[in-house]
Every structure is written in C-alpha cells, then in structure tokens.
Amino acid sequence: MRGSTLECAMSTRRRQPPRRAALAAAALIVLLTLWAIAGPAASPYSPNALDWQHLLAAPSLTDGHWLGTDPLGRDLYVRTLYGLRLSLLLGVLATGVSVLIGVLWGMVAGFAGGRVDAWMMRVVDILYSLPYLFIVLILATLFGRDSITLLLLAIGSVGWLTLARVVRARTLSLKRREFIEAARAAGLTPAAIMLRHILPNLAGTVVVYATLMVPQMITSESFLSFLGLGVQPPRASLGSLVSEGAHEMLAAPWMLLVPATVLVVLLLSFNLLGDALRDVLEPTAR
Numbered sequence: 355m356r357g358s359t360l361e362c363a364m365s366t367r368r369r370q371p372p373r374r375a376a377l378a379a380a381a382l383i384v385l386l387t388l389w390a391i392a393g394p395a396a397s398p399y400s401p402n403a404l405d406w407q408h409l410l411a412a413p414s415l416t417d418g419h420w421l422g423t424d425p426l427g428r429d430l431y432v433r434t435l436y437g438l439r440l441s442l443l444l445g446v447l448a449t450g451v452s453v454l455i456g457v458l459w460g461m462v463a464g465f466a467g468g469r470v471d472a473w474m475m476r477v478v479d480i481l482y483s484l485p486y487l488f489i490v491l492i493l494a495t496l497f498g499r500d501s502i503t504l505l506l507l508a509i510g511s512v513g514w515l516t517l518a519r520v521v522r523a524r525t526l527s528l529k530r531r532e533f534i535e536a537a538r539a540a541g542l543t544p545a546a547i548m549l550r551h552i553l554p555n556l557a558g559t560v561v562v563y564a565t566l567m568v569p570q571m572i573t574s575e576s577f578l579s580f581l582g583l584g585v586q587p588p589r590a591s592l593g594s595l596v597s598e599g600a601h602e603m604l605a606a607p608w609m610l611l612v613p614a615t616v617l618v619v620l621l622l623s624f625n626l627l628g629d630a631l632r633d634v635l636e637p638t639a640r
Contacts, residue, residue: 376630390439399429445572451510456517464525558635566628
C-alpha cells in the first residue's frame with residue numbers, strides 16, 4: 355500500500371507542469387519583444403542604411419556594428435531586431451486570424467450537427483488535402499509577392515484547420531451537457547448559447563492552441579521567406595535574414611548564426627510556454 359502511494363506521488367510529481375520553464379519562457383518572450391521594439395534605438399544605424407566602408411564586416415564593438423554587416427554594409431544588429439519585430443507581428447496577427455476562423459467554424463459545425471456539420475468538415479478535409487505551397491503560389495499570383503496581406507492569407511488559410519477540428523469535438527461534447535439543455539429550455543437562441551455557454555468553456559483549449567500556433571505561424575513565415583515567397587526586400591524578417599545568411603555562410607557565418615539563433619530561441623520559448631499551458635489548462639490531455 356505504501357509502495358503504491360509512493361509510486362502515485364512520484365507519478366504526480368513527474369506530471370506537474372514545468373512552471374519554472376514556463377515562467378522562463380514567458381519572461382524570454384517578453385524580453386525579446388521589448389528588445390525588438392526598443393533595441394534599434396541603441397544603434398546609430400537604420401535597417402537599410404548602407405555603410406560602404408564596412409562591407410561584410412565581422413562583429414565588432416569599435417565600429418558600431420556589434421553583430422557585423424551584410425554585403426551591402428547594412429547593420430545586422432538593427433536588421434535582426436526589425437526582422438524579429440516583423441516575424442512576431444505576422445505570427446501574432448496570423449494566429450489571431452486563424453483562431454477567429456477556427457473557433458467560429460468548429461463551434462458552429464459542432465453545435466449545428468447533421469448535414470451542416472458534415473458539409474463544413476468536408477471543406478476542412480478539402481483544404482487539408484491541398485498542398486500548402488500550391489495555395490501560396492495562387493495567392494502570390496493574385497496579390498503579388500510584396501504584400502503583407504498575402505502572407506497573412508497564405509499562413510492563415512491552413513492554420514485554423516486543426517483548431518476547427520478540436521473546437522468541433524469539444525463543442526459536440528459540451529452541447530450534451532445539462533446546462534446547455536437548461537439554456538435551450540430557457541428559450542435562448544443558438545447564437546446566444548454558443549456565445550454565453552459554449553465559448554467560455556472553450557477558452558482554455560483556445561488559449562493553449564493559440565500559444566502553440568504562434569511558433570507555427572512564425573515557422574511558416576520563415577519558410578516562405580526563405581523560399582523567396584514571403585517578406586521581400588528591403589523589408590526583413592527572421593526567415594529572409596536566414597535565407598540571406600545561408601548564401602554567405604562560408605564568407606560571413608555571423609549573417610546566418612545571428613538571425614538563426616534568435617529564431618530558435620523565439621520558437622523554443624513559445625513551444626515551452628504552450629506545453630506548460632496545456633498541462634495547466636488541459637490536465638486531461640496528459
């Protein structure tokens with residue numbers, strides 16, 4: 355009996371969410387965001403300023419180019435922070451669009467049921483079957499490559515599909531509960547029931563998936579920018595900076611290491627925070 359109790363306690367302890375890692379990840383995300391906003395003010399260079407005397411210069415504390423320059427003499431420190439700022443902005447905005455579409459689509463499908471549910475889920479299946487790059491190329495043809503709207507549509511067009519399925523499954527479970535039946539008996543409309551009773555019970559799931567979707571959106575944007583389908587010059591994102599650094603990897607390794615390191619730290623922080631939130635807000639998922 356004592357051994358069983360000890361084993362259960364150890365199992366519970368192992369299952370406890372990594373709160374320290376989550377707090378560290380959240381603090382790191384805040385610091386990176388503040389650095390992206392205020393960091394460029396510490397440098398005398400602008401992101402597109404050309405320094406012809408320091409072309410492809412190595413990192414140095416004497417000439418003001420702390421993280422080096424690119425082949426055009428642009429300061430890598432400032433460009434990396436502007437790239438971090440744009441990647442964060444696109445990731446958060448694309449996540450917001452995907453969460454809005456996914457929650458509404460999944461909640462309506464699950465609550466309506468029947469043919470409406472079947473039709474809406476077939477749309478999700480069709481979008482799942484389409485190649486991601488195929489959708490991006492179509493949107494690039496329609497909007498042009500130098501459009502932030504293109505990136506949001508391309509990233510958000512498939513980012514909401516998984517969340518819609520999760521929300522639908524959760525809604526199917528919730529609509530059979532007693533308080534939903536009581537709301538129906540009270541004469542509430544379906545829209546009122548979804549907004550007042552179902553949506554608040556989806557908050558934990560939505561927060562978890564939204565946190566985990568941000569690094570996915572940033573990764574998608576970086577992948578598209580690396581292929582030349584995302585952020586176009588003279589703008590810079592972490593993905594486009596990694597792409598530029600890959601071409602100069604042998605001559606100037608700092609051009610690849612600096613943005614790649616920032617990108618890895620950012621993605622790791624969001625993933626750690628999302629995993630911790632999932633353990634806290636969705637304990638049954640463990």
